[in-house]
Amino acid sequence: MSKLEEMKISNHNLSELEKDLALNGEVESTEDIVTEELAIHFGPQHPSAHGVFHAIFHVKGEVVTKIEPDIGYLHRCFEKIAENRTYTQFIPYTDRMDYVASMTNNWAYCMAVEKLAGIEVPERAEYIRVIVGELQRIASHLVFLSTAGSEAGALTPFVYFFDEREGILTLYEKICGARLTYNYIRIGGVRADAPEGWLDDTLAFVTRLKKRMYDYDRLVLGNYIFKKRFIGVAPFSAEQALDWGLTGPPLRSTGVSYDVRRSDPYSVYPRLEFDVVVKYKGDNYDRACIRSDEIKQSIRIIEQAIEQIPEGPVKADGIAKVFKPAAGEGYGHVESPKGDLGFYVVSDGTTKPYRVKIQGPSFGNLQALPAMSEGTYIGDVVLTLGTLDPVFGEVDR
Amino acid sequence: MSDENIMNQGNSEEISAGIKIVEEKGIGYTLTVEREDLFKAASALKEAGFDLFLFVSGIDYPESIKLTYRVYSSKRQNKLAVMLKTEVPKSDPTVDSLVPLWSAANWHERETYDLYGVIFKGHPDLRRIFLPQDWVGYPLRKDYSDDHMTVMDDGKKDKDKAAAKDKPAAAAPKESAEKQDAPEQPSDIADANEVSTNGSDKNE
Numbered sequence: 001m002s003k004l005e006e007m008k009i010s011n012h013n014l015s016e017l018e019k020d021l022a023l024n025g026e027v028e029s030t031e032d033i034v035t036e037e038l039a040i041h042f043g044p045q046h047p048s049a050h051g052v053f054h055a056i057f058h059v060k061g062e063v064v065t066k067i068e069p070d071i072g073y074l075h076r077c078f079e080k081i082a083e084n085r086t087y088t089q090f091i092p093y094t095d096r097m098d099y100v101a102s103m104t105n106n107w108a109y110c111m112a113v114e115k116l117a118g119i120e121v122p123e124r125a126e127y128i129r130v131i132v133g134e135l136q137r138i139a140s141h142l143v144f145l146s147t148a149g150s151e152a153g154a155l156t157p158f159v160y161f162f163d164e165r166e167g168i169l170t171l172y173e174k175i176c177g178a179r180l181t182y183n184y185i186r187i188g189g190v191r192a193d194a195p196e197g198w199l200d201d202t203l204a205f206v207t208r209l210k211k212r213m214y215d216y217d218r219l220v221l222g223n224y225i226f227k228k229r230f231i232g233v234a235p236f237s238a239e240q241a242l243d244w245g246l247t248g249p250p251l252r253s254t255g256v257s258y259d260v261r262r263s264d265p266y267s268v269y270p271r272l273e274f275d276v277v278v279k280y281k282g283d284n285y286d287r288a289c290i291r292s293d294e295i296k297q298s299i300r301i302i303e304q305a306i307e308q309i310p311e312g313p314v315k316a317d318g319i320a321k322v323f324k325p326a327a328g329e330g331y332g333h334v335e336s337p338k339g340d341l342g343f344y345v346v347s348d349g350t351t352k353p354y355r356v357k358i359q360g361p362s363f364g365n366l367q368a369l370p371a372m373s374e375g376t377y378i379g380d381v382v383l384t385l386g387t388l389d390p391v392f393g394e395v396d397r
Numbered sequence: 398m399s400d401e402n403i404m405n406q407g408n409s410e411e412i413s414a415g416i417k418i419v420e421e422k423g424i425g426y427t428l429t430v431e432r433e434d435l436f437k438a439a440s441a442l443k444e445a446g447f448d449l450f451l452f453v454s455g456i457d458y459p460e461s462i463k464l465t466y467r468v469y470s471s472k473r474q475n476k477l478a479v480m481l482k483t484e485v486p487k488s489d490p491t492v493d494s495l496v497p498l499w500s501a502a503n504w505h506e507r508e509t510y511d512l513y514g515v516i517f518k519g520h521p522d523l524r525r526i527f528l529p530q531d532w533v534g535y536p537l538r539k540d541y542s543d544d545h546m547t548v549m550d551d552g553k554k555d556k557d558k559a560a561a562k563d564k565p566a567a568a569a570p571k572e573s574a575e576k577q578d579a580p581e582q583p584s585d586i587a588d589a590n591e592v593s594t595n596g597s598d599k600n601e
Contacts, residue, residue: 072527079512080536115423242448242471245501251449256471258449263469263477331424331467331480344424344454344465357454359467364451367504396527 035061040378044073048151048382051392055369062377067370074396082356086322087113088187090356095181097360098394100143103136103172104336105394106185109356111266112343113187116330117323119316125189126267127309131202132175132184133334134298134305138209139168140337141291141298144389148288149220151386152229157220164212167205174198189315199306206299213299217292221285230285234372234384237282244368247361248339249290250388254282260335272304284380287387322351338362338389358397362390410476416441418479429482436493439466439481443498446472447479450499453506455513457538461486462513466495485515494520512537 037060044054052073058066078097082090094105107129114121121129146161169179175194176184184191220226236246241254251258259276261269277293279286327349333342339361346355365388373384408420412428416438421427430438447468456463466481485492494517495502506517507526514535517523525532534541 072525072529075527077536083539238471243500245450245499245505247449247451258469258471328422329424340451340469342451342467344452344467346456355454355456357452357465359452359454363504363508364501367501371500 037065042381044070048385050147050385050390051395053366053385053390053392053395057378057381059378062379064374064376064378064381067374067381069366069369071366071392072396074392076397078397079356079358082353084352086351087325087353088321090353091186092181092183095183096393097358097397098140098336098338098341098362098391099180100391101136101140101337102180102182103132103185104334104341106182107133108332108334108336108341109343109345110185110187111332111334112330112345113325113332114330115332116328116345116347117187117325119188119319121189121267121316122313123268123310124193124312125314125316127305128190128194128314129185130267130269130272130305131199131302131309132172132182132190134301135168135171135202137298137337138206138295139165140389141295142168144291144337144386145216145220145288148230148383148386149223149226151382152226154220154223154226157216160216160219164209167209171198171202171205174201186315188319189313191315193314199309202302203306206302210296210299213292213296221289221292227285229380229383230288230387231283232281233284233380234376234387235281235283236368236372240371241282241368244371245364246339246368247364248335248337249294250287250365250368251339252277253279253286253290255280258340260333260340264333266332266334268305268308269301271308272301274298274301284383284387291389324349324351333359336361338391338394339365341394360394360397362388362392362394363397366390366395412445413441418476421480424480425478426476427480427482432483432485432492435481435483436495436498439468439495439498442468442479442481446470448472448499450495450501450505451478453495453502453509455509455515455537457513459539462490462515462538464492464509464515468499490514491516491518493518494523496520511535514538 037058040057040059042053042055042057043049044052046053054070054073056068056070057064076096078093081093085093091106091109094109095102097105113119142161142165146158149155149157172182173179175198176182176191178184236250236254238254238256241251241256246254247258255278257276257278260266262276274297277290277297279290325347327347329347330345331342333340340359341361342359344355344357344359345353348354369385369388372388373381376384409417411417416428418426418428428438428442447470449469449471451467451469453464453466456465461484463482463484467478468481469478483492490513492515494506496506496517497519503520503522504526506520507522507524509515510517510523511525511527512535524530528536534543
């Protein structure tokens with residue numbers, strides 16, 4: 001219905017324009033002007049596409065009537081590759097899926113293999129996983145906030161958020177030597193214990209970030225133009241969100257409290273206090289705000305984890321580089337910054353997985369883009385795409 | 398997972414008449430149905446409050462393709478997610494589409510069609526999703542091969558060597574003339590012991 005109304009509005013504007021043109025003598029009669037539906041190609045190489053995304057926007061005036069997404073430009077056959085690698089060899093490939101949040105990819109895959117093979121992870125390793133996983137959530141959401149701002153024209157916050165993210169990447173570099181593709185979480189634990197002073201550095205970092213989040217909220221989410229562009233745009237109801245299979249922040253912004261950390265508790269999350277952030281309007285602004293609030297919850301979690309972390313080993317004993325889990329199936333999933341990230345691993349008793357299915361939240365979330373943004377203005381589609389926060393390494397896999 | 402394994406698990410619940418979910422090691426609650434009953438079982442799950450479709454995965458076996466769906470419930474208090482399993486024969490890989498129940502199944506079924514060749518009856522737009530529309534074959538099937546594939550040598554070096562020796566001498570030049578970019582060597586491959594091209598000499 002809203003689509004029709006929008007059309008009427010745009011037609012109304014057009015007739016105003018027609019009158020102007022007619023008055024200037026450029027057009028003989030206004031009947032000659034008709035609104036024609038245009039097909040505009042967006043991408044595959046487009047700076048606002050967050051990766052290689054191709055879509056055809058059908059527009060009538062300024063209003064988008066239909067979107068035809070076309071994905072697959074970054075398809076790298078990870079599921080096929082997995083069948084030709086040993087269980088351990090596949091971990092680095094998971095880094096390359098959602099490359100903004102590699103740590104949670106490692107985690108989900110290792111968890112699936114651990115469930116398959118029945119491996120117990122030592123407690124200290126679980127705490128380290130929680131700390132690095134939550135740092136990853138903060139880093140990913142900082143990238144979201146910076147790009148969301150820049151898409152609405154606010155380029156300055158970009159610099160602040162990337163500076164903060166740099167702090168997290170430095171912490172990662174200290175703990176595992178890599179800044180983006182970590183390969184740090186391993187089957188049965190983590191690769192190495194945190195170096196001396198790392199936990200103190202992390203605590204200092206989150207304490208500083210906690211203070212600054214207040215300013216950052218005002219800088220982006222409180223900005224007048226940002227609010228004008230985001231509030232009320234492309235709202236989604238809970239029914240629609242569930243029907244379209246959204247997970248993660250886009251689903252929680254519609255009032256559905258689905259967070260894997262609470263719904264299917266893993267690791268040491270049951271011992272940690274935090275709130276699942278839920279918003280109710282489901283528009284672009286809620287989808288943006290929810291990420292900022294999740295950063296604050298992640299900071300809470302990290303503070304508690306650092307306080308509770310016990311001494312001990314960080315890797316389960318007796319896990320060889322090449323091992324043969326008994327034939328069976330394992331499904332592990334975590335709440336990644338993008339949503340419910342799952343790995344479904346099937347073993348036939350050999351050293352290599354028989355099948356690895358990757359359930360990428362970006363894939364599921366992107367699917368809702370047409371339903372979400374048809375009927376909105378073309379200038380807002382990029383914002384809506386941004387608030388779904390897809391990473392195409394994970395969409396195409 | 399074999400039937401005995403399912404039977405051995407104690408924890409189960411009857412969702413509706415004849416639809417019973419049982420707990421299975423490693424993956425949680427499971428419901429296994431014949432493919433004719435898939436839509437009925439899925440409808441029962443939806444009725445019971447499983448309102449979020451998460452994925453469908455194919456698994457290739459010599460005679461059949463197994464399908465595993467995962468659905469989640471935002472309404473129920475416990476047993477929140479179910480793996481719904483079915484199996485289609487390779488001779489007739491068709492199954493009912495679940496798009497009428499969950500719009501989210503759309504892309505997931507397209508993905509399974511693209512990579513496994515499973516035909517989802519009633520799907521509104523069953524096209525390839527990752528690969529080009531004119532692609533031939535279904536890459537995640539175990540018997541798939543094409544000229545671009547490289548596979549890891551997994552200790553079958555001796556077998557490869559034997560295969561290279563068995564190959565008639567006249568066949569090798571002909572083949573390398575056909576494929577200009579293919580590495581021209583049956584013997585180098587066996588020596589390199591890490592990577593061998595699937596197209597040239599690894600086909601059984």
